[in-house]
Amino acid sequence: MTKVATLEQAVSLVSDGDVVALQNMATQCAPMALVRELIRQERRGVGLVCLVGGIAVDWLAAAGVIDRFIGAAVSMEQFGLCQQYRKAVETGRVRVEELSETALLARLGAGARNLPFLPTRGMLGSDLVDLNENLVLFQDPFDGETLVACRALVPDIAFVHAHRADCRGNVQIEPTVRWPDLGIFPKAAKKVVVTVEEIVDTEVLRRSPDRTVLPGFAVDAVVEVPYGAHPTSLFPAYGYDAGFHLDWVEVARDDERAQDFLRRYVVEPDGQAAYLDAVGGAQRLVELTRT
Amino acid sequence: MSYPEYTVDELMCAALAAQLSDGDEVCNGMASFIPVAAIMLARLTTAPGLVWLAGAAGVDPRPDRVPASTLESPLWRDSVMYLEQYGDFWHYVQSGRHLHTFCVGAAQLDRYGNANNSIIGGDYHRPKVRLPGTAGLADMGALGKNLLYWNTSHTLRSLVEKVDFVSCPGYLGGGDERERLGLAGGPQLVVTNLAVLDFAPDTKHMRLRSVHPGVTVDDVRAATGFELPVADDVGETPKPMPEQVRLLREVIDPDGMCKREAGVRPL
Numbered sequence: 373m374t375k376v377a378t379l380e381q382a383v384s385l386v387s388d389g390d391v392v393a394l395q396n397m398a399t400q401c402a403p404m405a406l407v408r409e410l411i412r413q414e415r416r417g418v419g420l421v422c423l424v425g426g427i428a429v430d431w432l433a434a435a436g437v438i439d440r441f442i443g444a445a446v447s448m449e450q451f452g453l454c455q456q457y458r459k460a461v462e463t464g465r466v467r468v469e470e471l472s473e474t475a476l477l478a479r480l481g482a483g484a485r486n487l488p489f490l491p492t493r494g495m496l497g498s499d500l501v502d503l504n505e506n507l508v509l510f511q512d513p514f515d516g517e518t519l520v521a522c523r524a525l526v527p528d529i530a531f532v533h534a535h536r537a538d539c540r541g542n543v544q545i546e547p548t549v550r551w552p553d554l555g556i557f558p559k560a561a562k563k564v565v566v567t568v569e570e571i572v573d574t575e576v577l578r579r580s581p582d583r584t585v586l587p588g589f590a591v592d593a594v595v596e597v598p599y600g601a602h603p604t605s606l607f608p609a610y611g612y613d614a615g616f617h618l619d620w621v622e623v624a625r626d627d628e629r630a631q632d633f634l635r636r637y638v639v640e641p642d643g644q645a646a647y648l649d650a651v652g653g654a655q656r657l658v659e660l661t662r663t
Numbered sequence: 664m665s666y667p668e669y670t671v672d673e674l675m676c677a678a679l680a681a682q683l684s685d686g687d688e689v690c691n692g693m694a695s696f697i698p699v700a701a702i703m704l705a706r707l708t709t710a711p712g713l714v715w716l717a718g719a720a721g722v723d724p725r726p727d728r729v730p731a732s733t734l735e736s737p738l739w740r741d742s743v744m745y746l747e748q749y750g751d752f753w754h755y756v757q758s759g760r761h762l763h764t765f766c767v768g769a770a771q772l773d774r775y776g777n778a779n780n781s782i783i784g785g786d787y788h789r790p791k792v793r794l795p796g797t798a799g800l801a802d803m804g805a806l807g808k809n810l811l812y813w814n815t816s817h818t819l820r821s822l823v824e825k826v827d828f829v830s831c832p833g834y835l836g837g838g839d840e841r842e843r844l845g846l847a848g849g850p851q852l853v854v855t856n857l858a859v860l861d862f863a864p865d866t867k868h869m870r871l872r873s874v875h876p877g878v879t880v881d882d883v884r885a886a887t888g889f890e891l892p893v894a895d896d897v898g899e900t901p902k903p904m905p906e907q908v909r910l911l912r913e914v915i916d917p918d919g920m921c922k923r924e925a926g927v928r929p930l
Contacts, residue, residue: 397734398734398735399734399735400734400735444797444798444799445796445797445798446795446796449734458793461790463789464788467788468796470796472801472802473753474756474757475801475802477749477753494801495805497804497805497832498804498805498829498832499781499828500781503787517845548745549718549739550745550747554747555747555750607736608736614731
């Protein structure tokens, strides 16, 4: 059965209020086409899970899609703090559940295994434990050591971006550093949507099954979106778009200019081809592509 | 045209590199130019066997220089292995057998070495300033690592009496409080743009270890938000050696990423 879908169909799997686990690591590999479609479809009340969120979080906060963030950090690294997200948190529009990396992984790991919780030693002594109802100190029943129980987190849906897939949703990546987004997000979530640079024949995947990271039976929808991570990077295929990040940073402190930016690059372009044209077309993309 | 003998980012790199030893493994986080240059410097000089996990992701890489990002390609160029964070990296960190040292940067650091990268002022859920978040700090602080702090802007705002929020546990309230909670390791050293500081063995209070050449003890005290004890044998931080400076300028960081991080004018 084919899992191939359009961006519109894939994002229609998300309801207002859902928890969406979004692949992202600062300027690396966010499924940005899905992020833009969430904004275009005007989802509201979404809870966002990221390990380290970047420009995607800033846009979703600016567009009013999210009202809570669950994760370890939000930063565009060399491009600085996410100013729209920052403002949303400082004015109480977005609530943060801040977790250490091991705690987020424990919450998702428990969710993936249908366990009530998993423990970590991380965060002991920090102020993060007391203010979070999903974290409880407990004694190790074997040796009595104090540990942190991290309650299972089961996102409603996981969004990830990868290099290729077949129409059945088997997903493959090129050898690359791998964040937990691929290791655990799709296993923990109830539904999984994957955007890929290209949809290929299954025979292509069979030539290198060691590169297949998600089996089709665990994927609900796959969408072909070339440069689907732009302006973040998809190593080793293409790098992050520094100029585009800087253009966003330039307007992000000013609400009106930020909204204009989103209108121009998110709302108005109808589909990925129109978006890629809006950000500079083939010329820009060639510059980002690694050979 | 004459160049300065050394700049403060170079001195900080050399001071951090001196803490990194052969036979250990060390990773770096995001926006960590000075730690990355220090790791590269140590590997080229005193600690050739130090294993570097670039961006906590690429094992034993060979980038040709410090790149524009410490959490992006090409930092992990020529790695022997790409780590999967969930299954690989955090397992090794939590095992207790690996990665004994971690470099920490944070917005605030207090007299007992607790660090804050979460919020400044106000209520946690309506903060005056929302910072990036703890990322891996709350783990590294609790998992028995030796913490090396670096801070390119030693001021009353960054070295404070008490952090607004503990994102990374140091010695908590001082004395044996950390130990009583069952946490091993802890803050060892603080390298700033003005001085090198460490922690008194009994009280765990931060104290002045050495001042950088041209900086006085009073300068450091005036820039520190708490009463700063001075170690009995306080001295001057060693200048980086000419060969270290040459390596940093010509080989490791020709693009001056560390200078940008430290607010030092490009050469």
